[in-house]
Amino acid sequence: MNRILIILLLLAGLQASCQSTRPLRKTDFHSLVFYNVENLFDTINDPTTNDEEFLPNARVAWNTERYNRKLTNIARVFASIDSTDFPHLIGLAEVENKSVLEDLVRQPQIAAANYGIIHVSDDDPRGIEVAILYRSDIFKPLNYNGIEFQDSVPERHILYTTLLNGHSDTLHVFVNHWKSRGGGQEATAPLRMAAAQALRLAIDALQAAKPHALVVVMGDFNDNPTDESITKHLKALAPEQALRQPAALVNLAAEAYSAGQGTLYFDGWHFFDQMMVSQSLWQGKRLRVKSFEVFSRPWMLYNDNRGNARPNRTMSGSRYFGGYSDHLPVVLRLQRVR
Numbered sequence: 599m600n601r602i603l604i605i606l607l608l609l610a611g612l613q614a615s616c617q618s619t620r621p622l623r624k625t626d627f628h629s630l631v632f633y634n635v636e637n638l639f640d641t642i643n644d645p646t647t648n649d650e651e652f653l654p655n656a657r658v659a660w661n662t663e664r665y666n667r668k669l670t671n672i673a674r675v676f677a678s679i680d681s682t683d684f685p686h687l688i689g690l691a692e693v694e695n696k697s698v699l700e701d702l703v704r705q706p707q708i709a710a711a712n713y714g715i716i717h718v719s720d721d722d723p724r725g726i727e728v729a730i731l732y733r734s735d736i737f738k739p740l741n742y743n744g745i746e747f748q749d750s751v752p753e754r755h756i757l758y759t760t761l762l763n764g765h766s767d768t769l770h771v772f773v774n775h776w777k778s779r780g781g782g783q784e785a786t787a788p789l790r791m792a793a794a795q796a797l798r799l800a801i802d803a804l805q806a807a808k809p810h811a812l813v814v815v816m817g818d819f820n821d822n823p824t825d826e827s828i829t830k831h832l833k834a835l836a837p838e839q840a841l842r843q844p845a846a847l848v849n850l851a852a853e854a855y856s857a858g859q860g861t862l863y864f865d866g867w868h869f870f871d872q873m874m875v876s877q878s879l880w881q882g883k884r885l886r887v888k889s890f891e892v893f894s895r896p897w898m899l900y901n902d903n904r905g906n907a908r909p910n911r912t913m914s915g916s917r918y919f920g921g922y923s924d925h926l927p928v929v930l931r932l933q934r935v936r
Contacts, residue, residue: 622764623735626934627888629680632816632871633927634691634775635672636912637726638698641665647725649694658918668912669698671922673705679893679929684711687761688731689816691775695719699729718744720755728757728773728817737761740768745800756797756817765934767812767885770804772797774817776827790821794831802845805876812885813876815847818925820870823852834874841881847874850890850930859892861926863908873930888933898922 639652641660652660679685693699696717703713716730716739732739740762744755757773774797777789797815804811815834821827828834833845836852851872860867873890880887900910900921910921 620734620738622738622762624764625686625736626936628687628736628763628769628885628932629683629685630687630689630771630814630816630873630930630932631676631679631685631893631927632689632691632773632818632873633672633675634818634871634923634925635693636923636925637692637694638668638672638690638702639665639694639725640698640701644694644725647694648723649725652694657916658913664912664918664920667920669702669705670707671912671920672702673707675893675898675922675927676711677707678895679927684708684713684733685929686733686736687769687771688713689757689771689773690729690731691773691818692726693717693729694725694727696729699731703731714739716742716757716759718742718755718757720744720746722754726754726775728754728775730757730759730771730773732761737763737769745772745796756793756800758800765884770811770813772800772813772815772817774815774819776817776819776821778820786820787827790819790825790827791831794827798832801847801876805845810878811876812879812882813847814879814930815874816872816928816930818871822869823849823855823872828872832874834872837880840877844877846877848877848880848887849874850887851928854890854892861892861909861928862924863906871925871928873928875930879932883935885932885934888931890928890930893927893929898926 639649643653654661699715712734713731714734720727740760742759745758746755754775759771761769776793777786779786834847834849837848840846840848851869855869860869861871862868899907901907909924909926911919911924912921
């Protein structure tokens with residue numbers, strides 16, 4: 599996609615504009631979450647996507663009982679992140695459609711949060727998409743759009759959203775789910791690099807027009823913080839390195855990854871689920887980063903036959919486990935500067 603088109607998408611031609619007269623609550627912090635929820639599919643056959651693994655007659659039956667358990671599990675995670683409140687904004691990956699999001703926000707554990715939904719359908723052949731849930735008392739969406747980066751091949755887009763809070767701060771949020779490593783890390787790397795380049799181009803266009811824009815990038819990047827797609831093409835670096843490059847994003851996962859943490863486990867811990875922020879948020883004069891963490895509780899994990907604790911997933915191959923996800927969520931807390 600050329601530079602002019604991306605600039606137009608960001609600054610003028612966004613798909614939706616949301617008008618609301620409801621006053622927003624002024625709060626001194628924001629909690630933002632990203633969670634790859636591992637194939638949140640309904641039980642209805644969609645002839646336009648490859649959803650045959652998630653139907654009642656699949657080899658691992660995906661029926662109403664299991665679908666409802668999946669919704670309950672995800673809602674339990676969100677309700678547990680803060681003991682006194684619900685997350686203000688949640689980025690999601692691997693959701694099938696808007697319908698499953700509507701079912702999710704109605705779950706009793708989180709219904710009181712009154713989450714709004716931001717979702718744009720994409721062309722992924724498997725039908726897995728990204729989305730945002732937002733607290734309607736905290737944020738007002740101004741606009742949103744899916745940024746496409748491979749016009750010749752059906753692929754996932756990057757969901758770009760701007761939201762206003764009660765202090766008149768505008769957050770620019772980009773939600774990503776880059777190409778997986780299925781088929782080999784080296785063979786699939788060019789697709790992740792293409793996504794990184796498109797995202798970097800979009801951020802450059804935004805910052806050229808708004809140098810102090812408050813930018814949050816989140817997603818499942820299917821690469822670690824040290825991989826080339828992240829460091830070279832997206833220019834997202836550990837804080838100390840990022841601050842030496844004015845255009846670089848601060849990768850909040852970089853130091854945690856260096857310390858051995860991760861969000862999914864297969865041959866060891868990998869940190870594919872990351873959050874990055876603009877330097878205007880890292881050392882902001884009105885709103886800045888307070889903390890970043892991988893959210894994990896014992897009930898979200900199980901011990902494999904080698905004694906390694908790893909995310910307790912919903913299913914794998916021909917086996918149904920009834921767990922939460924094969925990923926762990928990450929949580930960013932922003933604090934207002936007084």
